[in-house]
Amino acid sequence: MVAANSTAPLSITLRVWRQAGPNQPGQFVDYQSKDLSPNMSFLEMLDVVNDQLTAKGEEPIAFAHDCREGICGTCSCTINGKPHGPGKGVATCQVYMRSFRDGDVVTVEPFRAAAFPVIKDLITDRSAFDKIQQAGGYITARAGSAPDANAIPVPKPDADLAMDAATCIGCGACVAACKNASAMLFVAAKVSHLGLVPQGQAERDKRVLAMVSTMDELGFGNCTNQYECSAACPKLISHDFIARLNRDYFNASLRASFQPESQSTGGGAG
Amino acid sequence: MNPVGFFFRSSIGRKILMAVTGAILIGFVVGHLVGNLQIFSHPDKINGYAQFLHQLGPLLWVARIGLLVAVVIHIWAATVLTLENRRARGPVPYGFKHTIRATLASRTMRLTGYVVLAFIVYHLAHFTLGAAQSGTFKANLPKYTMAQDYAVAGFPVVKAGTQVDDVYSMVAHGFQSPAVAIFYIVAVGLLSFHLLHGFDSLFQTLGWRTHRWAGALRAAAVAFCLAYFAGNLAIPGAVLAGKVKPRAVAAATR
Numbered sequence: 001m002v003a004a005n006s007t008a009p010l011s012i013t014l015r016v017w018r019q020a021g022p023n024q025p026g027q028f029v030d031y032q033s034k035d036l037s038p039n040m041s042f043l044e045m046l047d048v049v050n051d052q053l054t055a056k057g058e059e060p061i062a063f064a065h066d067c068r069e070g071i072c073g074t075c076s077c078t079i080n081g082k083p084h085g086p087g088k089g090v091a092t093c094q095v096y097m098r099s100f101r102d103g104d105v106v107t108v109e110p111f112r113a114a115a116f117p118v119i120k121d122l123i124t125d126r127s128a129f130d131k132i133q134q135a136g137g138y139i140t141a142r143a144g145s146a147p148d149a150n151a152i153p154v155p156k157p158d159a160d161l162a163m164d165a166a167t168c169i170g171c172g173a174c175v176a177a178c179k180n181a182s183a184m185l186f187v188a189a190k191v192s193h194l195g196l197v198p199q200g201q202a203e204r205d206k207r208v209l210a211m212v213s214t215m216d217e218l219g220f221g222n223c224t225n226q227y228e229c230s231a232a233c234p235k236l237i238s239h240d241f242i243a244r245l246n247r248d249y250f251n252a253s254l255r256a257s258f259q260p261e262s263q264s265t266g267g268g269a270g
Numbered sequence: 271m272n273p274v275g276f277f278f279r280s281s282i283g284r285k286i287l288m289a290v291t292g293a294i295l296i297g298f299v300v301g302h303l304v305g306n307l308q309i310f311s312h313p314d315k316i317n318g319y320a321q322f323l324h325q326l327g328p329l330l331w332v333a334r335i336g337l338l339v340a341v342v343i344h345i346w347a348a349t350v351l352t353l354e355n356r357r358a359r360g361p362v363p364y365g366f367k368h369t370i371r372a373t374l375a376s377r378t379m380r381l382t383g384y385v386v387l388a389f390i391v392y393h394l395a396h397f398t399l400g401a402a403q404s405g406t407f408k409a410n411l412p413k414y415t416m417a418q419d420y421a422v423a424g425f426p427v428v429k430a431g432t433q434v435d436d437v438y439s440m441v442a443h444g445f446q447s448p449a450v451a452i453f454y455i456v457a458v459g460l461l462s463f464h465l466l467h468g469f470d471s472l473f474q475t476l477g478w479r480t481h482r483w484a485g486a487l488r489a490a491a492v493a494f495c496l497a498y499f500a501g502n503l504a505i506p507g508a509v510l511a512g513k514v515k516p517r518a519v520a521a522a523t524r
């Protein structure tokens with residue numbers, strides 16, 4: 001690591017996955033990226049490389065980005081084998097060139113998962129996460145004027161824990177880092193942030209069963225408790241939520257199997 | 271869906287099956303080791319213990335079938351989940367491979383697991399069926415006469431004077447072959463390594479692990495695996511070192 005206040009410019013060899021489109025063969029291509037300010041961000045470095053490629057009439061490197069401040073989860077790619085690159089608790093857009101040394105070869109690839117097909121170069125289609133969300137990552141609430149604050153008491157520790165889970169930005173780094181491309185940390189975060197508060201109770205069992213079965217159908221792998229996910233998470237969401245998801249799923253599946261159901265054929269709360 | 275569907279078809283359900291069967295197998299291997307350590311006592315102990323187990327009759331078969339079912343479910347789940355995991359990475363693997371913190375034990379679960387399976391098959395052929403080293407199999411050794419009663423929880427279950435299989439000498443003969451002894455040591459070493467991940471992984475799978483006691487759990491797992499390995503190393507080790515000898519030989523040299 002270069003000292004944080006260093007201003008000496010650095011040059012790197014960028015080894016980037018280039019793939020023209022979905023289902024097309026791809027390959028790594030090397031680019032020299034010279035005289036970079038150590039204080040420019042990784043995405044700014046890609047912008048500079050792309051400017052040079054465009055000037056030469058070559059196709060720029062396609063990469064996804066939006067907020068560039070670590071809150072949207074768009075800038076997903078794998079840098080030197082780690083989703084979002086060096087550093088703990090940061091997204092790719094928060095990685096600075098001072099994290100690399102002059103002369104480094106930096107390998108950049110898309111997130112690799114069967115459920116996240118490559119669209120182009122570093123861009124993957126992560127709509128599988130949206131499908132999991134749609135399966136149960138919501139609550140049914142009365143729409144209308146804002147409810148009274150504190151009308152529903154929420155214990156502070158529960159609220160804190162729910163907020164930890166709610167920091168998930170859905171970037172997919174957990175899947176990319178997992179040796180099995182499992183989406184358990186994402187699903188655990190989504191299930192927990194609603195399941196920990198009273199507003200999420202009505203649909204709690206339905207939610208966990210539906211989100212897990214959708215996750216399975218979409219071809220994500222299975223958790224082997226290696227905790228690569230939480231180490232790569234830009235929000236450092238804890239794998240404690242995965243244990244909680246396992247317990248929630250176990251209880252919900254027993255209730256779904258044995259809980260009595262209404263046997264009346266008409267009337268009731270229809 | 272019914273519970274069978276939840277547990278056998280979903281990802282989390284299969285993991286729970288693996289954790290529960292793994293816990294059952296841990297219970298078994300611990301009990302098995304404690305029983306076997308009686309070899310360091312008078313031959314009455316381990317021979318009486320083996321006789322007691324055989325006297326259980328149908329109960330012994332319940333335990334055997336239960337263990338077989340646990341092993342089959344554990345390996346079935348391990349295999350189907352592993353195949354799914356391979357597929358889940360997609361058609362193109364990472365060009366730059368990197369591990370942030372997954373332990374070596376956790377990354378070699380399949381390897382250690384299948385070697386342990388091969389060992390279990392050999393072990394049954396060796397000491398249960400007599401297909402390996404049949405010359406010194408218990409059925410082909412002279413019977414052993416109990417010097418004293420063998421008691422379980424204060425009840426004398428095998429009386430003094432009973433003629434029983436000489437398990438003590440069978441084990442001692444078996445491990446006098448360095449190749450066999452070393453194979454056992456390596457296999458239980460790999461099993462201990464399997465449990466180094468398995469022991470605390472099962473708490474996570476069952477939803478009982480949190481960061482508040484994860485450190486203590488990890489320490490317990492390491493201590494357990496070291497103790498388990500040491501206990502298993504002691505038996506073939508003692509035979510190789512000449513501390514435990516087959517009975518006839520021991521009598522001749524006394």
Ligand code: HEM
Nearest residue numbers: 224288289292293295296348379383384387468471472475
């Ligand atoms: C015989 C062949 C075996 C194979 C192929 C096998 C394979 C596996 C695999 C693949 C895992 C999952 C690892 C993970 O989640 O990262 C596992 C977990 C485990 N295994 Fe085994 N294993 C075998 C035998 C055993 C035996 C004999 C025991 C016990 C004495 C055992 C105890 C465990 C435990 C406790 C777990 C943790 C459960 C969990 O949370 O996933 N295994 N095994």
Ligand code: FES
Nearest residue numbers: 068072073075093
């Ligand atoms: S661009 Fe929004 S998190 Fe990086």
